[in-house]
Amino acid sequence: MFAEDDDDDMFAEDPKDDHPSHASAMAVPQPQELDISMMDNWDDPEGYYNVRLGELINGRYHVTQTLGKGMFSAVVRATDSKTNKLVAIKIIRQNDTMRKAGMKEIDILEQLHEADPEDKKHVIKFERYFEHKGHLCMVFENLSLNLREVLKKFGRDVGLNLGAIRAYAQQIFLGLSLMRKCNILHADLKPDNLLVSEQLNVLKVCDLGSASSASDNEITPYLVSRFYRAPEIILGIPYDYAIDVWSIGCTLFELYTGKILFTGRNNNQMLRSIMECRGKYPPKLLRRGSLAHLHFDDMLNFHGTEEDKITGRLVTKIVDFKKPTRDIKTRLMGKGTRGMSDVEVKDLQSFVDFLDRCLSLNPEKRCTPTEALKHPFLTRK
Numbered sequence: 395m396f397a398e399d400d401d402d403d404m405f406a407e408d409p410k411d412d413h414p415s416h417a418s419a420m421a422v423p424q425p426q427e428l429d430i431s432m433m434d435n436w437d438d439p440e441g442y443y444n445v446r447l448g449e450l451i452n453g454r455y456h457v458t459q460t461l462g463k464g465m466f467s468a469v470v471r472a473t474d475s476k477t478n479k480l481v482a483i484k485i486i487r488q489n490d491t492m493r494k495a496g497m498k499e500i501d502i503l504e505q506l507h508e509a510d511p512e513d514k515k516h517v518i519k520f521e522r523y524f525e526h527k528g529h530l531c532m533v534f535e536n537l538s539l540n541l542r543e544v545l546k547k548f549g550r551d552v553g554l555n556l557g558a559i560r561a562y563a564q565q566i567f568l569g570l571s572l573m574r575k576c577n578i579l580h581a582d583l584k585p586d587n588l589l590v591s592e593q594l595n596v597l598k599v600c601d602l603g604s605a606s607s608a609s610d611n612e613i614t615p616y617l618v619s620r621f622y623r624a625p626e627i628i629l630g631i632p633y634d635y636a637i638d639v640w641s642i643g644c645t646l647f648e649l650y651t652g653k654i655l656f657t658g659r660n661n662n663q664m665l666r667s668i669m670e671c672r673g674k675y676p677p678k679l680l681r682r683g684s685l686a687h688l689h690f691d692d693m694l695n696f697h698g699t700e701e702d703k704i705t706g707r708l709v710t711k712i713v714d715f716k717k718p719t720r721d722i723k724t725r726l727m728g729k730g731t732r733g734m735s736d737v738e739v740k741d742l743q744s745f746v747d748f749l750d751r752c753l754s755l756n757p758e759k760r761c762t763p764t765e766a767l768k769h770p771f772l773t774r775k
């Protein structure tokens with residue numbers, strides 16, 4: 395899920411060291427149902443359920459591992475005693491707003507499942523939900539790692555190879571095409587919310603906790619985690635499915651390079667980082683943005699805020715972007731292509747073009763999931 399207030403964005407400049415989801419492997423006690431005589435407070439002060447390894451919940455799931463704490467839930471791995479298979483259970487925090495959000499997530503997951511009953515479209519498979527000691531619990535198929543963890547484990551600072559990126563991108567865009575068919579925006583795509591199987595070959599889009607119907611797109615400048623936030627959200631332009639394609643463009647760049655594509659401590663710095671790479675925002679679109687006045691004056695000059703190095707105070711200056719200084723091609727190919735075969739160079743060029751299509755500043759020009767799936771970068775075997 396995304397943070398309503400941007401100050402709460404869940405990772406700082408270097409998210410690699412900051413993600414909360416670390417699986418803990420410990421000896422697991424025998425399954426045992428907890429009862430009132432054993433404990434009188436199930437929750438921690440923040441409303442998270444105090445998970446106990448070995449606990450049997452819903453008379454069926456034997457908790458074996460904690461997978462991590464998000465803003466809205468604690469996620470555990472458990473064995474389903476009915477099927478003997480592993481599952482992941484998302485235990486929502488005890489809080490009315492979060493429970494309501496959980497019910498909305500369930501509704502969306504059910505719609506997606508109905509549209510893809512054979513589970514071919516790479517959206518996390520939702521099995522069922524139940525209530526446990528006042529917490530809403532959602533049962534999902536079990537997966538292994540999220541892509542932030544994959545990057546950390548296999549591609550620290552250098553990223554993954556293009557073959558892996560292609561295989562993941564195909565699966566992600568199949569997921570996005572299903573969401574589009576169901577009129578759903580994910581609105582929180584980032585490496586943390588893309589999960590892969592143990593063999594790393596199957597990917598599923600997960601965490602539909604921020605998802606909504608495309609018609610509910612009220613202007614809210616903190617939708618989507620900051621580094622993956624499309625400029626139209628920041629500018630207050632009515633947004634649609636294209637916000638998810640933007641987030642995936644950012645994610646794929648990061649998977650390949652190990653570096654975050656656009657960074658900033660706030661929305662203003664994000665706009666600046668985006669323009670340094672993608673150029674000036676088209677004036678016609680800026681004029682449609684109900685929040686553009688927070689960052690641009692009447693002449694459409696960009697007013698950038700930055701910390702004064704001496705006083706530490708925030709100062710605002712007009713910044714002109716004549717020509718992008720850190721464009722995608724330079725960042726991907728700038729170090730030269732020496733040592734690469736002709737085929738590899740062509741593949742990288744095709745990836746640059748693909749990212750260019752996913753990261754068009756104009757959301758109407760950004761490729762759709764169907765177009766993405768037909769792009770030469772993805773059709774090449």
Ligand SMILES: Nc1ncnc2c1ncn2[C@@H]1O[C@H](COP(=O)(O)OP(=O)(O)OP(=O)(O)O)[C@@H](O)[C@H]1O
Nearest residue numbers: 395415464465466467469482534535536537586601
């Ligand atoms: N089905 C699953 N299999 C394995 N791990 C999972 C599964 N679902 C979630 N996780 C792990 O738990 C983490 C948090 O899950 P999720 O994003 O759905 O919860 P959240 O409370 O919305 O978290 P956040 O606030 O960080 O977005 C994921 O990044 C992933 O590492």
